Amino acid sequence: MLGALLVMSITVGHAQNLKDGPLKIERTKDNEVMNISTERQPLTAEKLWKLARVSGERVTPDGKELIYGVAHYNFETNSAERNLFSIPVKGGSPKQLTTEQGSESILDITAQGEIIYLYKGDIWKMQSDGSQKAKLTETEGKLADVKLSPDKKHILYSKSVLVNPFHSPDKYKDLPKSDVYVYDDLDYRHWDSFNDGRYTHPFVASYADGKLGEPVDLLEGKPYYSPQAPFGGAEDFAWSPDSKAVLYVAKKKAGKEYALSTNTDIYRYDLASGQVSNLTEGMNGYDTHPDFSPVGNRLAWLSMKKDGFEADKNDIILQDQNGKVRLNLTAHWDETVNAFTWSKDGKKIYFTAPVKGTIQLFEVLVPANLANKSLPRINQLTEGEFDVTGIVGEYDGGLVVTSTRLTRAAEIYRYDFKTRYLLPITTENEEAYAHIAETKVKGRFTKATDGQDLFSWVVYPPNFDPSKKYPTLLYCQGGPQSAVSQFYSLRWNLQLIASQGYIVIAPNRRGMPGWGVQWNEDISGDWGGQPIRDYLSAIDDLCTESxxxxxxxxxxxxxxxxxxxxxxxxxHEGRFKTFISHCGLFDMTSWYGTTEELFFANQDLGGPYWDAANEKTYTDFNPITYVEKWNAPIMVIQGGKDFRVPIGQGLEAFQAAQLRGIKSRLVYLPEENHWVLSGHNAQVWQREFFRWLDETL
Incomplete structure (x- = not known):
């Protein structure tokens, strides 16, 4: 894939109905109600990057405390520092647990309240109040993606293994200062790095008194990745409830087969015998996120049907403990699942999914008898103009979740099963937002050219006055099958853009999840067709407003x-006065020849340019075909380490604009990939973005 909170003044303690979205309370850090300033200032890029970045870690076994992370970006060091905090789920003041430099992640919370965590590649423990920190392991190679066995006697983790000497210092030991890569097959580079012949493998070892036994490479030195490259993590691993076996996700393919396929499988490794079995044999798409029920009688995972279609419908699959009966729990549901978690009693599964321009929380009952094949009803638990971005855990009476809005960064909330309210647990950014001018967000429906209803989010500037006229930007989402929801981004932040005096419209054009499986699939093979007409329909409709x-x-x-x-x-036939394209595909022919995940190109473009059946993709739907009609200023932004949309795409577009005499600018970020990860680079990105708009709009 081309690589996700309305404010209201209320009295402290009042709940908010979900149709109004997550709660916003104006108060000081001492929990005192404060007056909202009438002199709020627009959001700036600097203020955006100073916001706290909140993420959920774990709910304690008794359901009373939440452990969560907060990261703050430092402009001087150009880095973010993340620490752990605890806070009562049902209300109270946060307590900081860690202050050390470097990030910590929770591995386990014992029944006695001890917190086991990973820090700088080793396992540590501390008391529930953050005291008595102690290092439990001292390893030569740092541990990653760690999963402790339920009986705490074994450890599952990942490390890099040299399999193929593609890089010359590994191939020719007498030439250690050489820097040459030699390949005979594909998968020579991925995302933002060339394949040096090292693959991340899962290892299992005994674990006692902080000491690891002899580790076993579960992929036996083969050229496969587990966790999946480049973004897989500990979610690709699982322990069986009896601690006798481990599960891992892998795509056991190499070279061209690897580049052309999405067929990951879930493998079971038996500790006693060393035998490996494929639990998803015959399932041809992505199979990921294996997770046993708390009582251990069911295994669940996420699954896509079609090999090569990375944005296929994601279903929840259930299997009994013997592996003999399997059930697709969401087969009858016309949407796709983002992520799921089991209820504590194992009788339900909670999950998040895109729906109508948002991401919401759902539940489904787990059938007592999987062989019955009777599919239970899926219930939507939340509804409103917000995203539920993750499920942290369960407490007595509800769930702990993370949530965002187009105008609010992530915070953590508790969802109450009885009242169906979201109530805030963390309020890390309240004080900052109390001084930031509000930007109104409205949903809008348009009739597309084929008569379908097309939904868009429209974000208005602070102090919007309908009697005035405003410059307006059409926001075009990537993916292409990524949702335009109530997301909050550090780069494509629609609140930030609107705060500079622009109206922004963000359509849910063809190809986005949340409007049915067919709507999501309709973009494949039609990139330059109906989706582009959807964009024009949305902006034309908004332009009817005075x-x-x-x-x-x-x-x-x-x-x-x-x-x-x-x-x-x-x-565009003269509609637009200016354009900004970041890591955009400009020539589909050269892009097909240089991108790395060919399964994506084959699915969405139809296949290679030398196949006559795909001619329309490389002519009618190829931007390079229409360069002679370019007549408005364009800024091109390109990352030097972007191998999904390689550098040639941006350079070709900029060069074409320059040679045609069109006002154009190239913003080249040599150390960035498909994204912008450096804070300083992001600030330059934002400054150039708005400087261009100031000049051309």
Missing amino acids: YIDTARLGAIGASYGGYSVFMLAGV
């Missing part, structure tokens, strides 16, 4: 959104 300055329209986007910008630049 407050839109139709002489000052712009189109912006990244990845597929960047492709959309390049396409629109050639077919």
Whole structure:
């Protein structure tokens, strides 16, 4: 894939119905109610990066305390520091547990309240109040993706293994200062790094008194990745409830087969015998996130059907403990699952999924008899203009979740089963938002050219006055099958853009999840067709409003959104005055020849350019075809380490604009990949973004 909170003044202690979205309380860090400043200032890029980054870790076994992480970015060091905190789930003051430099992640919380965590590649423990920190392991190679066995006698973790000497210092030991890569097959590079012949493998070892026994490489030195590259983690591992076996996710393919396939499987390794079995044999798409029920009688995982289709419908699969009966729990449901977790009693599964421009929380009962094949009803638990971005855990009476809005960064909430309210647990950014001017968000429906209803989010500037006219930006989402929801980004932040005086419209065009499986699939093979017409329909409809300055329209986007910008630049027929494309696909022919995940290109483009059946993709749907019609300024942003949309795409587009005499600018980030990860680089990105709009719009 081209690589996710409305404010209201209330009295402290009041709950908020989910249709109004997550709660916002104005109070000081001492928990005192404070007046909302009438002199709020617009959000800036600097303020955005100073916001706390909140993430959930674990709910204690008794359900009373939440352990969570908070990261703060430091402009001087150009890095973020993350520490752990605890707070009562049902209300109270936070307590900081760690202050050491470096990030910690929770591995386990014992029944006695001890917190077992990973820090700088070793296992540590501390008391529930953060005291008595003690290092439990001292390993030569740092541990990663750690999972402790339920009986605490074994450890499952990952480390890098040299399998193929693709890099010359490994191939020719007498030439240690050489820097040459030699390949005879594909998978020579992925995401932002060349394959040096090292693969991440799962290892299992005995664990006692902080000492590890002799580790066993579960992939036996083969050229396979587990966790999956480049973004897989500990969620690709699981222990059986009896601690006698481990599960791991792997795509046991190499070279061209690896680049052309999404067929990951879930493998079971038996500790006693060393035997490996494939639990998902015959299931051809992604099979990921294995997780046993708390009582151990069921295994669940996420599964896609089609090999090569990375944005296929994601279903929850259940299997009994003997592996003889299997049930697709969401087969009858016309949406796709993001992530899931078991209820404490194992009788339900809770999950998140996109729906109608948001991401919401759902539940489904687990059938007592999987062989019955009768599929239970799926219930939507939350509804409102917000995203439920993750499920942290369960407490007595509800769930702990993370949530965002287009105007609010992530915080942690508790969802009450009885009241169906979301109530805030963390309020890390309240004080900051008390001084930031509000940006109104509204949903809007448009009739697309084929008569379908097309939904968009529209974000308005602070102090919006409908009697005035505003420059307006069409936001084009990447993916292409990524949801435009109530997300909150450090780069493509629609609140930040609107805060500079622009109206922003973000359509849920064809290809986005949350509007049914067919809507999501309709973009494949039709990149430059209906999705582009959807974008034009959305902006044309918004332009019927008197407050839109139709002489000052712009189109912006990244990845597929960047492709959309390049396409629109050639077919917009004078609508737009300026364009900004980040890591956009410009020439589909050269892109097919240089991108790395070919399964994606084959699914979404139809296949290679030398196949006559795909001619339309490389002509009618190819932005380079329309360069002669470019007539408006365009800024091109390109990462030097972007192998998904390689550097040639941005350079070709900029060079074409320059040679055609069109005002254009290249923003080249040599050390960035498909994203912008450095804080300082992100600040430059934002400054150049708004400088361009100031000049051209």
